[in-house]
Amino acid sequence: MQRRTIALLGLVIASLMLIPQFSAMPGGIGSGANAGCTCHAGGNDGSTVILVEGLPEVFNASETYLFTITLVNDEMTLYGNGDPAQGWSGVQAGFRILVEGGGSVTTVDESYSQTMDGGLTHTDDGNKFRSWEFEYTAPGSDTDTTEITIIGNAVSGGAVSGGATGAGDGAGNDYWSIKSVTVPGLNAEAKAPTAPPLVILLTAIGLAISVILLGTMWVFYQRNPQTFTIGNFWGYLKPWLTTTDHKEVGILYFLFGFFFFLVGGVLALLFRIQLALPENDFLTQQEYNSFFTLHGTTMIFLGAMPMIAGFLNYVLPLQIGAKDLAFPRINAMGLWLLVFSTPLIFSGIWSGEGADITWVMYPPYSSLSDAGDYGANAGATAFLAGMMMLGASSTLGGVNFITTVFTMRAPGITWMKMPVHMVCIRERIHALYVPTCIDYRCCFPRLRPYDRFDVLHKRRRSVAVPAPVLVLRAS
Amino acid sequence: MPAEDTVFYVLYDKFMFWSILVAIFTFGWLFTAILRYRDGVEPDTTKLDHIEVGAFPVDRHNTKLELAFYILPTILVVWLTVMALGSNSAVWNYDDTDEETFPITVNAYQWYFEFVYEESLTWEDTDTGINVEWSAGSMQVSADGNTAAASVEVKMGSIESELFFNGSTLAGMPTAMYNTFQHNHVKVYDVDGLLLHTWEHIPVNHKLITPSNPMIIPCDEVIIANMHSLPVDPSDTRNVGVQHAFWVPEWGMKEDFVPGLESGTTLGFMPDDAGTFPIRCAEYCGLQHSVMTGEVMVVARAGQDCSFDSGVKKSDSSSADNYNGGEM
Numbered sequence: 001m002q003r004r005t006i007a008l009l010g011l012v013i014a015s016l017m018l019i020p021q022f023s024a025m026p027g028g029i030g031s032g033a034n035a036g037c038t039c040h041a042g043g044n045d046g047s048t049v050i051l052v053e054g055l056p057e058v059f060n061a062s063e064t065y066l067f068t069i070t071l072v073n074d075e076m077t078l079y080g081n082g083d084p085a086q087g088w089s090g091v092q093a094g095f096r097i098l099v100e101g102g103g104s105v106t107t108v109d110e111s112y113s114q115t116m117d118g119g120l121t122h123t124d125d126g127n128k129f130r131s132w133e134f135e136y137t138a139p140g141s142d143t144d145t146t147e148i149t150i151i152g153n154a155v156s157g158g159a160v161s162g163g164a165t166g167a168g169d170g171a172g173n174d175y176w177s178i179k180s181v182t183v184p185g186l187n188a189e190a191k192a193p194t195a196p197p198l199v200i201l202l203t204a205i206g207l208a209i210s211v212i213l214l215g216t217m218w219v220f221y222q223r224n225p226q227t228f229t230i231g232n233f234w235g236y237l238k239p240w241l242t243t244t245d246h247k248e249v250g251i252l253y254f255l256f257g258f259f260f261f262l263v264g265g266v267l268a269l270l271f272r273i274q275l276a277l278p279e280n281d282f283l284t285q286q287e288y289n290s291f292f293t294l295h296g297t298t299m300i301f302l303g304a305m306p307m308i309a310g311f312l313n314y315v316l317p318l319q320i321g322a323k324d325l326a327f328p329r330i331n332a333m334g335l336w337l338l339v340f341s342t343p344l345i346f347s348g349i350w351s352g353e354g355a356d357i358t359w360v361m362y363p364p365y366s367s368l369s370d371a372g373d374y375g376a377n378a379g380a381t382a383f384l385a386g387m388m389m390l391g392a393s394s395t396l397g398g399v400n401f402i403t404t405v406f407t408m409r410a411p412g413i414t415w416m417k418m419p420v421h422m423v424c425i426r427e428r429i430h431a432l433y434v435p436t437c438i439d440y441r442c443c444f445p446r447l448r449p450y451d452r453f454d455v456l457h458k459r460r461r462s463v464a465v466p467a468p469v470l471v472l473r474a475s
Numbered sequence: 476m477p478a479e480d481t482v483f484y485v486l487y488d489k490f491m492f493w494s495i496l497v498a499i500f501t502f503g504w505l506f507t508a509i510l511r512y513r514d515g516v517e518p519d520t521t522k523l524d525h526i527e528v529g530a531f532p533v534d535r536h537n538t539k540l541e542l543a544f545y546i547l548p549t550i551l552v553v554w555l556t557v558m559a560l561g562s563n564s565a566v567w568n569y570d571d572t573d574e575e576t577f578p579i580t581v582n583a584y585q586w587y588f589e590f591v592y593e594e595s596l597t598w599e600d601t602d603t604g605i606n607v608e609w610s611a612g613s614m615q616v617s618a619d620g621n622t623a624a625a626s627v628e629v630k631m632g633s634i635e636s637e638l639f640f641n642g643s644t645l646a647g648m649p650t651a652m653y654n655t656f657q658h659n660h661v662k663v664y665d666v667d668g669l670l671l672h673t674w675e676h677i678p679v680n681h682k683l684i685t686p687s688n689p690m691i692i693p694c695d696e697v698i699i700a701n702m703h704s705l706p707v708d709p710s711d712t713r714n715v716g717v718q719h720a721f722w723v724p725e726w727g728m729k730e731d732f733v734p735g736l737e738s739g740t741t742l743g744f745m746p747d748d749a750g751t752f753p754i755r756c757a758e759y760c761g762l763q764h765s766v767m768t769g770e771v772m773v774v775a776r777a778g779q780d781c782s783f784d785s786g787v788k789k790s791d792s793s794s795a796d797n798y799n800g801g802e803m
Contacts, residue, residue, distance in 0.1 A: 374714060416538065
């Protein structure tokens with residue numbers, strides 16, 4: 001009983017293994033009783049190469065394309081060196097073409113081909129060549145995808161054509177090969193579920209943040225695997241998340257800044273790929289605009305400025321002999337405003353399109369998010385809300401640094417005794433933080449017809465702007 | 476107006492010179508300090524200004540040096556700023572008292588430029604050996620200097636006709652309808668259809684639109700471009716147009732289009748050499764900003780040539796103050 005089961009199973013497995021071979025040979029190259037086209041045997045030993053030239057990468061609906069199929073076999077020689085006097089039958093090769101997914105294929109010279117068993121196959125006349133010209137007529141709808149399966153058989157052409165033992169006509173000396181060519185329509189991708197590259201990228205970045213968090217957890221776990229609990233881990237993480245210490249906030253600023261420095265770098269690399277070649281279609285216009293907008297914003301507001309802030313947080317109190325910054329809790333608030341502004345800045349990507357208003361965000365273009373192609377993307381609204389949080393964050397930071405330098409110098413450190421470095425930094429805060437972040441748009445002074453609160457007024461109808469931000473902007 | 480003659484390129488050289496000087500000084504000092512005060516090098520304690528760990532370096536205090544840090548860069552920056560204002564005056568304070576000015580309105584839309592002619596312009600190619608004379612009642616095309624000329628295409632308003640040369644005189648000449656309010660052109664081709672010579676009359680209020688048409692301006696005259704940004708669809712009251720910028724990179728010249736500004740912005744410049752130069756939009760203006768391009772074509776008025784040389788060269792310009800009247 002058991003033996004019979006094993007035997008049956010073996011039989012089933014053996015037949016399963018044979019199936020691909022059967023289906024790869026659809027009844028030989030056509031199963032009709034036509035000389036040269038009867039069931040071919042012989043081996044698909046891979047020595048025959050099928051070359052297809054002229055098929056388009058994507059087709060336009062109903063258009064006709066000329067293409068050529070050439071069989072190349074360097075291993076075999078023609079029977080009798082191709083001399084009919086030595087018995088060469090004049091038969092060189094054959095083809096069979098199966099078309100799926102719409103469209104049709106015919107030979108340019110119609111005497112070379114015939115329709116047989118639902119596919120195109122060669123005739124006697126077509127046997128005499130190893131290269132044929134075909135016409136491919138694309139389907140009427142360009143959302144279709146045509147799959148063309150080409151079976152090519154290079155034969156040596158021995159003995160008598162059609163004879164049971166004749167070489168190259170079914171019994172032997174066949175060297176055939178299969179090639180499948182897929183030609184999608186111009187709009188074929190529309191059918192497949194796809195996501196814009198920006199969505200994929202930003203999702204990957206979101207995943208990276210999770211991986212970093214898990215990594216932090218892993219490092220903590222490795223310190224002492226025996227006593228690890230989630231509660232323990234929270235006890236380790238919580239002081240970092242709630243810290244007001246200037247050094248720790250500075251470190252967090254730096255980690256944040258460095259992470260987004262990498263994000264901005266990836267965005268830049270992607271749009272540089274687009275710019276690497278003329279007429280490139282790696283990104284669409286829309287994607288390209290979003291990419292460089294987010295790149296600029298990320299590099300400046302999420303990369304460079306947090307790094308400056310982190311550096312100042314760490315160094316400034318040390319250099320002037322202060323215990324901490326003047327407003328430690330406001331300092332921490334500045335950090336977390338920054339952190340929570342980033343989802344706003346990037347969220348447009350998942351809601352449709354990423355903001356495309358460049359990092360300078362000039363109105364009126366940036367305020368025209370309901371003007372279709374002529375205005376900004378849907379993502380611009382959330383982006384601007386995030387920008388206001390950023391502005392609040394860096395303004396709070398700047399005010400904090402200036403206050404610290406003014407009021408918290410250690411005894412004996414007068415203005416003239418302060419390190420030159422600190423003087424530079426104070427000036428830098430004045431130059432960079434205060435004007436650029438309170439309202440840097442108005443610092444480009446010439447002839448802006450819109451007053452400085454224009455964006456705010458237009459946005460207030462559609463975006464819930466946090467009240468403190470409004471106060472800061474208006475003051 | 477080749478690029479290397481313009482005030483902007485002179486400025487570029489001056490800024491580059493000072494940048495390199497400042498960079499050598501700054502980086503030199505930086506690396507000297509890195510080497511001199513690095514760990515493991517015994518500080519020189521014989522002098523007063525040695526470094527002592529844990530002590531606030533008050534002894535190293537040097538008021539003069541500190542003030543120099545403030546004053547010298549300030550002087551440099553102020554000087555460079557004043558010098559850079561020369562480029563502003565070059566394009567804004569043009570000399571419009573001169574009779575030879577050519578006003579033109581440039582409108583920017585999403586996403587093309589439109590050139591509206593406020594004065595008519597009649598121009599003709601020079602040095603082709605062909606000459607077109609067209610005035611009230613008579614038209615004369617003489618191709619004595621160019622034997623390749625084979626056919627002539629004449630356009631008068633909406634009427635176009637093609638004529639053929641017989642030897643050097645024009646056969647089948649129609650009674651020329653000279654009308655200065657129409658857009659007229661005469662184009663001479665050779666047997667292969669290659670354009671040899673163009674004579675064109677652009678009437679007042681004629682519009683040329685990029686990218687299919689270039690901006691055609693006469694040489695040796697002060698061009699005063701009045702620039703407006705307009706919405707594509709005037710009925711849409713939400714959209715007053717967006718910012719663009721008219722940038723001719725080869726001339727180093729750029730000016731913004733500002734939507735909603737009734738008087739527009741202006742740009743004054745004087746090209747003194749014929750040629751074709753690219754125009755780019757240099758202010759991000761939306762989806763097709765990257766393809767908002769065009770060309771400016773500097774031509775000689777009919778019967779004239781671009782012989783005048785504004786004389787502005789790198790070698791003889793010691794200061795930006797030399798530039799006045801927008802001559803570049």
